[in-house]
Amino acid sequence: xxxxxxxxxxxxxxxxxxxxxxxxxxxxxxxxxxxxxxxxxxxxxxxxxxxxxxxxxxxxxxxxxxxxxxxxxxxxxxxxxxxxxxxxxxxxxxxxxxxxxxxxxxxxxxxxxxxxxxxxxxxxxxxxxxxxxxxxxxxxxxxxxxxxxxxxxxxxxxxxxxxxxxxxxxxxxxxxxxxxxxxxxxxxxxxxxxxxxxxxxxxxxxxxxxxxxxxxxxxxxxxxxxxxxxxxxxxxxxxxxxxxxxxxxxxxxxxxxxxxxxxxxxxxxxxxxxxxxxxxxxxxxxxxxxxxxxxxxxxxxxxxxxxxxxxxxxxxxxxxxxxxxxxxxxxxxxxxxxxxxxxxxxxxxxxxxxxxxxxxxxxxxxxxxxxxxxxxxxxxxxxxxxxxxxxxxxxxxxxxxxxxxxxxxxxxxxxxxxxxxxxxxxxxxxxxxxxxxxxxxxxxxxxxxxxxxxxxxxxxxxxxxxxxxxxxxxxxxxxxxxxxxxxxxxxxxxxxxxxxxxxxxxxxxxxxxxxxxxxxxxxxxxxxxxxxxxxxxxxxxxxxxxxxxxxxxxxxxxxxxxxxxxxxxxxxxxxxxxxxxxxxxxxxxxxxxxxxxxxxxxxxxxxxxxxxxxxxxxxxxxxxxxx
Amino acid sequence: xxxxxxxxxxxxxxxxxxxxxxxxxxxxxxxxxxxxxxxxxxxxxxxxxxxxxxxxxxxxxxxxxxxxxxxxxxxxxxxxxxxx
Numbered sequence: 001x002x003x004x005x006x007x008x009x010x011x012x013x014x015x016x017x018x019x020x021x022x023x024x025x026x027x028x029x030x031x032x033x034x035x036x037x038x039x040x041x042x043x044x045x046x047x048x049x050x051x052x053x054x055x056x057x058x059x060x061x062x063x064x065x066x067x068x069x070x071x072x073x074x075x076x077x078x079x080x081x082x083x084x085x086x087x088x089x090x091x092x093x094x095x096x097x098x099x100x101x102x103x104x105x106x107x108x109x110x111x112x113x114x115x116x117x118x119x120x121x122x123x124x125x126x127x128x129x130x131x132x133x134x135x136x137x138x139x140x141x142x143x144x145x146x147x148x149x150x151x152x153x154x155x156x157x158x159x160x161x162x163x164x165x166x167x168x169x170x171x172x173x174x175x176x177x178x179x180x181x182x183x184x185x186x187x188x189x190x191x192x193x194x195x196x197x198x199x200x201x202x203x204x205x206x207x208x209x210x211x212x213x214x215x216x217x218x219x220x221x222x223x224x225x226x227x228x229x230x231x232x233x234x235x236x237x238x239x240x241x242x243x244x245x246x247x248x249x250x251x252x253x254x255x256x257x258x259x260x261x262x263x264x265x266x267x268x269x270x271x272x273x274x275x276x277x278x279x280x281x282x283x284x285x286x287x288x289x290x291x292x293x294x295x296x297x298x299x300x301x302x303x304x305x306x307x308x309x310x311x312x313x314x315x316x317x318x319x320x321x322x323x324x325x326x327x328x329x330x331x332x333x334x335x336x337x338x339x340x341x342x343x344x345x346x347x348x349x350x351x352x353x354x355x356x357x358x359x360x361x362x363x364x365x366x367x368x369x370x371x372x373x374x375x376x377x378x379x380x381x382x383x384x385x386x387x388x389x390x391x392x393x394x395x396x397x398x399x400x401x402x403x404x405x406x407x408x409x410x411x412x413x414x415x416x417x418x419x420x421x422x423x424x425x426x427x428x429x430x431x432x433x434x435x436x437x438x439x440x441x442x443x444x445x446x447x448x449x450x451x452x453x454x455x456x457x458x459x460x461x462x463x464x465x466x467x468x469x470x471x472x473x474x475x476x477x478x479x480x481x482x483x484x485x486x487x488x489x490x491x492x493x494x495x496x497x498x499x500x501x502x503x504x505x506x507x508x509x510x511x512x513x514x515x516x517x518x519x520x521x522x523x524x525x526x527x528x529x530x531x532x533x534x535x536x537x538x539x540x541x542x543x544x545x546x547x548x549x550x551x552x553x554x555x556x557x558x559x560x561x562x563x564x565x566x567x568x569x570x571x572x573x574x575x576x577x578x579x580x581x582x583x584x585x586x587x588x589x590x591x592x593x594x595x596x597x598x599x600x601x602x603x604x605x606x607x608x609x610x611x612x613x614x615x616x617x618x619x620x621x622x623x624x625x626x627x
Numbered sequence: 628x629x630x631x632x633x634x635x636x637x638x639x640x641x642x643x644x645x646x647x648x649x650x651x652x653x654x655x656x657x658x659x660x661x662x663x664x665x666x667x668x669x670x671x672x673x674x675x676x677x678x679x680x681x682x683x684x685x686x687x688x689x690x691x692x693x694x695x696x697x698x699x700x701x702x703x704x705x706x707x708x709x710x711x
Contacts, residue, residue, distance in 0.1 A: 279634045471648045477641035531649050587651055 011060035018102035020068030026160030028065035057174040105135035132157035247405035256300035264293030286545035287480025294541035298382040314448035333427030345375035374419035379533035390561040517568040517618040567621035578610035655682035
């Protein structure tokens, strides 16, 4: 592969690289106006990402955001992406013409090793001292002129989270001379131990000349960490933080949920009053408004949950939680590196499974992929919230905790414990229960950045609204048609929906789920739930609306509370802890493992566990009088 | 009668969209490729490249996420779409 020299028309190819968690993605977002996910921990970016920027001087740049790496000597799949892009080894990726080596100005000792290694490739490079504001606040002074002279590359201060934080960087890029770019791909050899030691020595020499930093022992970080990372108090604090989060999901969301519910109800009545009785009115009121409205109502809870997760992420708390939980993960044979992929799976299993690329051990990676669907993704929240709202009374426990929030917390914990159990079985079957110690760079504590928080929330709301307005809306319309047609024959005695296609499908599947206490309506809802789990809630709303009339459209919670037993509701909640019905997740497992064996295995074991656990829950609950 | 027709049309569009959305990108692309041969000289012909590019975009649960559009699988699918 040869590198092309930039012309006025052709955009210059710039790659951002650096250690994990030095702020590359924040800088990338700032430069390109993108909204890639950023977080205050390592391993968020596992693929190269691309964006464009036009500099004030009129140059066009194609900016690549590469996964973080400590060295070009790749230890995991994500680090290999960075190395291969720089060396021009990727077939569909031209070698970058310019490099921006991003460093954390508060941690130059670690960051400069990569800079020195990359410098040897001979690609024109700019060194960005990112988080320079934080370094200044901590009294860290870097002599940028001297550093530039010692390294032989331009050095600029940047602040990835400030609006004008990258102006100096763009100005420097505009002045770079690309003629120095070699025509052939850069040579690189795996460094020997002697090379590594020499690099360390050189870093120390450079820092002695350019760095003026106060004694680090007095930093607030270490004082806070002494409490937060305490083996006993730390775990207690973690439990309180998570409990508070789930309490807030129910307590704070009540008012906005009520507004959405009232709005949906009003819209249904208004449309009913406006149109005469007929299939179009039924489609709009029973299919679209009832179905879509019943899912939309959970938006406030999703926003609150993610506001907490994003704030914890940005503050630097989550990697510390990983260290606290590493002891338990180690007991089931999982590497500490599994924590970030599993954490991502609470939003959606798909990015979580993709994030397993940071795990270098293939057995650990496979185990993490297989258990990622057990983490409670946000699509399950509407199902849990519906059932908890309908069956669990709103009462206070121990004068402090909301019972509904406690049940939600319990469901999340149940998912985690089940995942650990499956991991233990898998690692034991594979004969590997050895504990791999967690090596992870702890980020500095900081107040969550409002811009990152709002961007993250905006992304989540956008994803949810796209799903509501896209696949959920479409499937509600299809389900309405299946629940309405064919019409009941003349002289039929049962409800019309019993004679519809949906009724037939539901009655056909129901015997399989009878030991779980699921009615045929629940069985119908499970089928479209395979495309997206929250569709199950909309499907239930549509089925009940078609069978019960428009009045019941906006009151799904009270309707299921009347029609189902507590045992059925508990069994359905447990079913959804394991629920294998998410086709996109299975597809991504196939893509990441390059074989159908593992998605089939995942679907099989998840279905088996879901069926068995829901059956035991139902039968136990019936035996205890909840049937 | 007109009302029945409108409802049937809405349901058909929703069913087609659902099927399109659930299908993996590779299946959609091969379908578009087969269609292309038949529709080359029809009115749909000029729109086939656009349809192919839309078929290559993943529609999974994280489809709306800004991070999902640049994965290697998507790039490979896009390269195949560009052949059409």
